[in-house]
Structure formats: structure tokens, C-alpha cells
Amino acid sequence: MTTVLFDFSGTLFRIESTERWLRAVLDAEGIALAEPELADTARALEAAGALPGGATPVRLPEEIAGVWRVRDQSAELHRAAYTGLSRQVPLPDPALHDALYDRHRTPAAWSPYPDAREVLSGLRERGSRIGVVSNIGWDLRPVFRAHGLDRYVDAYVLSYEHGVQKPDRRLFKVACEALDADPRDTLMVGDDRRADGGAAALGCAVHFVDHLPAAERPDGLRPVLDLLG
Known part of the structure; x- marks a missing residue:
């Protein structure tokens, strides 16, 4: 992937x-x-x-x-x-x-999970393209910029900007097209089995994490690095 x-x-x-x-x-x-x-x-x-x-x-x-x-x-x-x-x-x-x-x-109002920077920077070092696909009604880009994570993101696909929300496969399709990515070579990482699981209908692999307070999930994202080898 x-x-x-x-x-x-x-x-x-x-x-x-x-x-x-x-x-x-x-x-x-x-x-x-x-x-x-x-x-x-x-x-x-x-x-x-x-x-x-x-x-x-x-x-x-x-x-x-x-x-x-x-x-x-x-x-x-x-x-x-x-x-x-x-x-x-x-x-x-x-x-x-x-x-x-x-x-x-x-x-x-937002805190990145403790391992978010490590995982995003690790993916960047491996040459992976990174997108954020969110069901949301406002522009989250300033949150990423303020916490220093915007540098790792190649594309943001936000539901309110497209009038489509997950699990509709069309939102994942927009993301793959924005990144010039083949869905079969794409991994979707999310916490909502219904919404984020919609990526599977497009042919993406899907990995789930637990929606917990940041202090209670110090390393929930690290398996993503292992999945990509």
C-alpha cells in the first residue's frame, strides 16, 4: 500500500x-x-x-x-x-x-493522539501519500496547522465541502483521485466501523482504532506502520 x-x-x-x-x-x-x-x-x-x-x-x-x-x-x-x-x-x-x-x-479544543506525529512522519519517510477524510461541518485544516501536523498531509477531503458523507464510497473516491491513488493500494484508518468501513466498498483496505481519550490510547496508531511493512 x-x-x-x-x-x-x-x-x-x-x-x-x-x-x-x-x-x-x-x-x-x-x-x-x-x-x-x-x-x-x-x-x-x-x-x-x-x-x-x-x-x-x-x-x-x-x-x-x-x-x-x-x-x-x-x-x-x-x-x-x-x-x-x-x-x-x-x-x-x-x-x-x-x-x-x-x-x-x-x-x-483538540489534542493529537500521542503517536500521531510519529506515525505520520514515519509514513512520510517511507514515501507514502497521506490524506484526511472526515465527516465534518467545518474546516479542520487550522487544527492540523496549529499542532504542526499539516506538513504531513497531502490532501483533505471533508464531507461538508463535497455534500457527501461517509460511508458513501464517493467521498473515498474523491480522496483517492486527489492523491492519484489506486484504492487497491490504499489503507483507510478510522474509528467508526460503519462510516470508515465504507472505504472497503471502493476496494481499500481498512484498519480500525479505538475512539478513546488521548491519554488512554498512547500507541493505537503505531500498527499502521507495521501494516505497511
Whole structure:
């Protein structure tokens, strides 16, 4: 295999915890909550699935179900889905729902997995072409630049820029074409067996990693180097 495609969230990067996410926005807005209230609110937001890249909703409200299924096909749908989930939880100021959404798009909200740089640089040294294929509603390129990983990526294929989301094989086809890669010589690495597994329909090999907090998965990406020999 000469080309490797990576998912973003849960594969190369992990979003911050829900409590840290909420705390950062409250601090930025100058709003203070007592610690028990802050913890309870964070738990409610997590159960709602309001943090993109975090937990899935425990219960998906009927009025959001339609947009949820296609949330990664445009920036507008993505924001509507996640702010809709956030609004299931009362906050001190209604404007905080949009502020929370905006926070998750910042590089500060994301951490690369501990072995991400090692694996990406190792692939680059071997001459592999590298792409990022993500179901997402915003431009993640600044996250890669801020963490110094953009230098290793040859192409970004983001669902909202193409109106197609994984597991649709068309998104993987776009990535292979952007990298001038034969799908039969391409490995897709991701954490979602349904979404990322869609690459197999195009003929790509697929390797899965566990979507865990960064500290709990120090070397989950290293087997990729072994797979490529």
C-alpha cells in the first residue's frame, strides 16, 4: 500500500472533555457557575451529545433526527444539529449554545493522539501519500496547522465541502483521485466501523482504532506502520 487515508476525530485527534469545553466557554464569557452546577451541566450536555467528536446522544430528539442523519453534508446542517442538541440543556445565556459550537472548532479544543506525529512522519519517510477524510461541518485544516501536523498531509477531503458523507464510497473516491491513488493500494484508518468501513466498498483496505481519550490510547496508531511493512 502506497497511500493512507485517516479519519480526523477519534483517529488522529481527540476533542477535549465536555467539562473542559463548557468551562472554557464560561470563562471566556465571564460567567461563573458553582462547581456542582458546572459538573451537572457538563454531564447533561454529554448525555445530549452536544459536543461534536464527543459522546453520541443518549436520546435523539425527534425534531433533530432528520438533520442529524445528514449533519455532515454542510456547515449549516452541522451547526443546526449540534446547537439543536445543546439547546436541550438550559444554560445561563442562550448565546452560549453558539459559543460552545464555536469553541469546538478551535485548535485549543483538540489534542493529537500521542503517536500521531510519529506515525505520520514515519509514513512520510517511507514515501507514502497521506490524506484526511472526515465527516465534518467545518474546516479542520487550522487544527492540523496549529499542532504542526499539516506538513504531513497531502490532501483533505471533508464531507461538508463535497455534500457527501461517509460511508458513501464517493467521498473515498474523491480522496483517492486527489492523491492519484489506486484504492487497491490504499489503507483507510478510522474509528467508526460503519462510516470508515465504507472505504472497503471502493476496494481499500481498512484498519480500525479505538475512539478513546488521548491519554488512554498512547500507541493505537503505531500498527499502521507495521501494516505497511
